Amino acid sequence: MKRWCLAGVLVSLIPLVQADATAPAGVGQRIAEQGTPQGAAPCASCHGPDGSGNAEAGYPRIAGLGAGYLEKQLRDLASGQRNNPVMHVMAMHLNDAEIAAVAGYYSDLPAPQASATLQQDDGSQMAADLITWGDWVGRRLPACARCHGPDGNGIGAHFPGLAGQQQRYLESQLRAWRQGQRTNDPLGMMRRVAQQLTDAEIRALAADYAALPPGRPTPAPNAPEPGFQLAAEAALTASAQVPSDFQPPARNALPSGPLGAMIGEGQAIFLETYRHPASAQYVGNKLACVHCHLDTGRLAGSAPMWAAWIAYPAYRNKTKQVDSFAERLQGCFTYSLNAEGSSAGAAPSLDSEPIRALAAYAFWLAQGAPTGATKLPGRGYPRLEETPRGFDPQRGEQVYATRCALCHGSDGAGVISTEHQVLFPPLWGPQSYNWGAGMQAIDTAAAFIKANMPLGIAGALTDQEAWDVAAFVDAQQRPQDPRFTGDLQETAKRFHSGRFSLYGQVKGPDGRILGAGR
Amino acid sequence: MKRWCLAGVLVSLIPLVQADATAPAGVGQRIAEQGTPQGAAPCASCHGPDGSGNAEAGYPRIAGLGAGYLEKQLRDLASGQRNNPVMHVMAMHLNDAEIAAVAGYYSDLPAPQASATLQQDDGSQMAADLITWGDWVGRRLPACARCHGPDGNGIGAHFPGLAGQQQRYLESQLRAWRQGQRTNDPLGMMRRVAQQLTDAEIRALAADYAALPPGRPTPAPNAPEPGFQLAAEAALTASAQVPSDFQPPARNALPSGPLGAMIGEGQAIFLETYRHPASAQYVGNKLACVHCHLDTGRLAGSAPMWAAWIAYPAYRNKTKQVDSFAERLQGCFTYSLNAEGSSAGAAPSLDSEPIRALAAYAFWLAQGAPTGATKLPGRGYPRLEETPRGFDPQRGEQVYATRCALCHGSDGAGVISTEHQVLFPPLWGPQSYNWGAGMQAIDTAAAFIKANMPLGIAGALTDQEAWDVAAFVDAQQRPQDPRFTGDLQETAKRFHSGRFSLYGQVKGPDGRILGAGR
Structure with a gap:
């Protein structure tokens, strides 16, 4: 001072x-x-x-x-x-x-060299964990890297580069965020994060980031100014911790040997499905498993893999058959990852490397979970009750602009780095999930959003806002449903007859009926 | 009296x-x-x-x-x-x-009509359960039908037909077995069974069998007189209950709907893999899953399915890769069920009906079991320590003649009914497991035998007898190893280098080296 x-x-x-x-x-x-x-x-x-x-x-x-x-x-x-x-x-x-x-x-100006030397100590490990993984289970803290970029070089106007920054400055700013002396963060995100950091963590993070080699930031998505007012009232108290009796094993508890290697590969695929060498050929958009299953599939209330593993095989209305877990994974590729648009043109086979590895990863996350417990607390997304006002894409547009576009962009295209790494996932358009995905159902999207978005301040949106913004996102054009029969109305009738899909029902922003996009 | x-x-x-x-x-x-x-x-x-x-x-x-x-x-x-x-x-x-x-x-003479009318009451259900399933978990009781035939019409000289027998006679004989007044049963099997029946069960069984329509018995296998002396000393006290903390769900607790139907189909396939319409085309011999996994895959110490389900995916030395549960099932078809000799010529695919149904069945048996617990008590066969005398097929031949041939026949071909139902499984020859199966390893066979054979009086064989008889059984000719390279010694070196396989090592009873059989 x-x-x-x-x-x-x-x-x-x-x-x-x-x-x-x-x-x-x-x-x-x-x-x-x-x-x-x-x-x-x-x-x-x-x-x-x-x-x-x-x-x-x-x-x-x-x-x-x-x-x-x-x-x-x-x-x-x-x-x-x-x-x-x-x-x-x-x-x-x-x-x-x-x-x-x-x-x-x-x-x-060229970024100067790192301002400190990395110390290989306990603090460094603690910081590296927070930077790479966050602490979802304990404090619902997203990884620093989710907003400040995988290399710590920042994204756009709201997420500064931290790599190579002055250590003392980093520490003072984290303390300022924590104590509410600094408040110019979008949606109050940084304040909520900092409030939950310990002194030791702040010291460790500052030391670690100061020692990282700085580089160029990734340009921001095209978006209006986010709403900042959310911060003060809602977000700082929001902590939508979904109760769960189960904890997956620690990340560093991977077994040794070939099974451990396969589990590790599964985790890597999970994080970067769209560009991992084993899975990229089956992905027709820019999404990864982790985009719908936060905390690498570990987070209760974010459709965690441990709860899914123990629930399969199971009969699914969507497929009208009993699906194995591997077949359920194929469904994710077919719809959420739009495999039809991939170079392989179809989901990976049951004995393919990505299916094996992802299954091994889910199996490992479920260590100790009771087989067949389809009602394990934390499974799926917590169901969101409907509101008296229903859902409205037009109302949702305002929510999106002030709460979501900051990261996902006004055009819904997300943020992709020059190294083709997805920093914020696309929500519609050719690089997002297709019309067969679960997330194109407004109730599913609303449940996901309410429990998990905005990242790190989940619970900050009202139920009404979650419904409306889900309706807005799902009222945009996206890749065709792989089950398309050749006839839009027939396809709509067969696969989108519920109240929660707008496919074939209304016009998108381009003036064409949704689903008629291509 | x-x-x-x-x-x-x-x-x-x-x-x-x-x-x-x-x-x-x-x-x-x-x-x-x-x-x-x-x-x-x-x-x-x-x-x-x-x-x-x-x-x-x-x-x-x-x-x-x-x-x-x-x-x-x-x-x-x-x-x-x-x-x-x-x-x-x-x-x-x-x-x-x-x-x-x-x-x-x-x-x-033609069998007369049934001597009683079936009463549809609690006793009848109790009897039907004992007849069809036995009570393995509680008392290690095999199903009555296992020895007296699926229709209760008896098998050979030692297992009389009970269907349509006089109710009062059946009751008096069960009591006589229980009290040790009747003792002319092979290996003491019937005495051990009867000792564990309650009065109510005896009444119910007598009433139920008396009401079954009698038919022709199945001829006995060609075999010498079994040893009867085992009975008095060893068998009556033998009850090799393998400890287990886990219990699979009750048979009558099948879920409803398509998953339940698939589980039920899996159970049916498990019992009659060699002739079930969904699986017969993939089975090249006369075996079923239940022949190695007693009590329909439920029994602790008999490689129960519930313990296997939660242990996969897992790395296996045999395949040199991480196998899914479905792939493990394929291995059973390839080796134990000799798929190469089937009409399909190969194991069923990962998305085939039998693999789906068997997986669903195993999943159901594992309801509540902790995922990934590879050391769950009761898994696999309890390892049998080696004995100072080692194992010797020649010594084993005597054990086999007096303890095993009774059911499996002197020629190891088992007993197959005129309806092509396997009543006692073949242990060698063209209708048994091939040279790639786990059971052709003497240590595995010895462990299985010690813990599970003779049926219903497990534990009656000494460790030495179990080792020797396993060596005898696995010193017989059987279908070729599907991994056969074209060269017996090369195949032996690559896949049978351990001490516990006799493949390519010694001559079989036909004078040819084992594995040179075809």
């Missing part, structure tokens, strides 16, 4: 002058190196000439961060939405064009 | 004269109708002109019973091995030829 005050004294000596409304090329660099006549100090004076920040003072590195993120922070600092007396003064003297220019300048 | 005494008084009036050593045609009928000059009373005087016995007096029907059985009883009555003062006097006055003649005469 003393350091911030000292910096405030220094910059207050510079007179305040109104900046231009637009800024020509080179303006960003000039502001960085010389400040502005209107009163902004040179950024370099604190953040260093290369933008790498100051380890000792805890000033963040800003070089190589996303321009959208830097812009947003400067605006929030100017408006007071982000509370920092020193930077408030700086930012309030920059006009929109100057903010864009200086953000662009620093974003284009 | 009074009635027997009265009969004794009546017959003692007839003088005792030595009969001829041979008997011409018609002698049987003459003895039956007129008795013998040597002192045997006419059988018809007590057993009726049609041999149907006497319900009131409790005299058994003898018409239509197996000739071998009738002969044996007459000899035992003559020698006193079967204790009956009246019949002792009759039988001792018949020479061997006369015994054969009168036995043949009555055996050829």
